Amino acid sequence: MSFDYGNSFALWREGAGGAGGAWHDYTHHAFVEGLRDGSLPRESFLHYLKQDYVFLVHFSRAWSLAVVKSETLEELRACAATVNALVNFEMGLHVKTCAAEGITEAELFAAEEFENMAYTRYVIDAGMQGDYLDLMAALAPCVMGYGEIGLRLGREAVPGTPYQDWIDTYAREEFQQVCAEAGAMIDNAVRRRLGDDPAASPRWAVLQQRFTTATELEIGFWSMGLRGPK
Numbered sequence: 001m002s003f004d005y006g007n008s009f010a011l012w013r014e015g016a017g018g019a020g021g022a023w024h025d026y027t028h029h030a031f032v033e034g035l036r037d038g039s040l041p042r043e044s045f046l047h048y049l050k051q052d053y054v055f056l057v058h059f060s061r062a063w064s065l066a067v068v069k070s071e072t073l074e075e076l077r078a079c080a081a082t083v084n085a086l087v088n089f090e091m092g093l094h095v096k097t098c099a100a101e102g103i104t105e106a107e108l109f110a111a112e113e114f115e116n117m118a119y120t121r122y123v124i125d126a127g128m129q130g131d132y133l134d135l136m137a138a139l140a141p142c143v144m145g146y147g148e149i150g151l152r153l154g155r156e157a158v159p160g161t162p163y164q165d166w167i168d169t170y171a172r173e174e175f176q177q178v179c180a181e182a183g184a185m186i187d188n189a190v191r192r193r194l195g196d197d198p199a200a201s202p203r204w205a206v207l208q209q210r211f212t213t214a215t216e217l218e219i220g221f222w223s224m225g226l227r228g229p230k
């Protein structure tokens with residue numbers, strides 16, 4: 001599997017366990033493997049999708065905060081484009097799949113938030129307390145993690161899995177491009193604020209912690225999906 005989502009992501013990913021540890025638990029969670037081989041119960045998938053719609057609403061708010069915290073035109077454009085992509089494209093997958101099950105977008109928007117509330121509020125708080133980099137470190141596992149999962153499942157999915165639409169959304173070239181561009185933008189943002197050897201900066205440990213915490217919250221999100229509705 002080969003992807004290049006930038007140097008900062010590669011360092012943070014390694015710091016979160018790389019091919020093992022939390023990063024592996026996130027990208028190879030039983031929920032993900034159930035999407036790959038088609039064994040995930042439909043009820044779990046729909047529960048996940050409803051909660052993920054609500055997640056994306058608040059995730060869009062976090063990227064909107066990144067617009068506020070931007071310091072360059074590149075950052076401003078990238079964050080504004082991400083808000084648009086989340087609200088007008090990624091959420092479309094949820095709306096389409098749920099519509100086929102008789103669930104309207106109004107119902108999705110009104111869905112009650114369960115355990116996932118902690119994740120998005122953690123990310124927003126990282127941006128409220130900190131600066132643009134704190135926000136990017138907390139946002140990166142979401143973007144790049146789904147890119148990595150999509151790429152792998154695009155190659156390893158069992159033919160006939162009912163979750164092919166979901167897999168294609170994150171495996172497709174456009175989403176991979178989003179991850180590569182976000183990675184390059186984050187590298188520029190890191191270099192601008194921390195110089196050419198960012199891992200030597202006293203801020204690096206905090207940024208790594210934000211990335212690792214967000215990764216652990218992603219694991220919790222999959223587990224919530226597996227448990228299904230209460």
Ligand SMILES: Cc1ncc(CN)c(N)n1
Pocket residue numbers: 052055056090141142143146218221
């Ligand atoms: C929980 C979660 N994390 C990441 C993604 C990909 N944007 C998502 N849709 N949902």
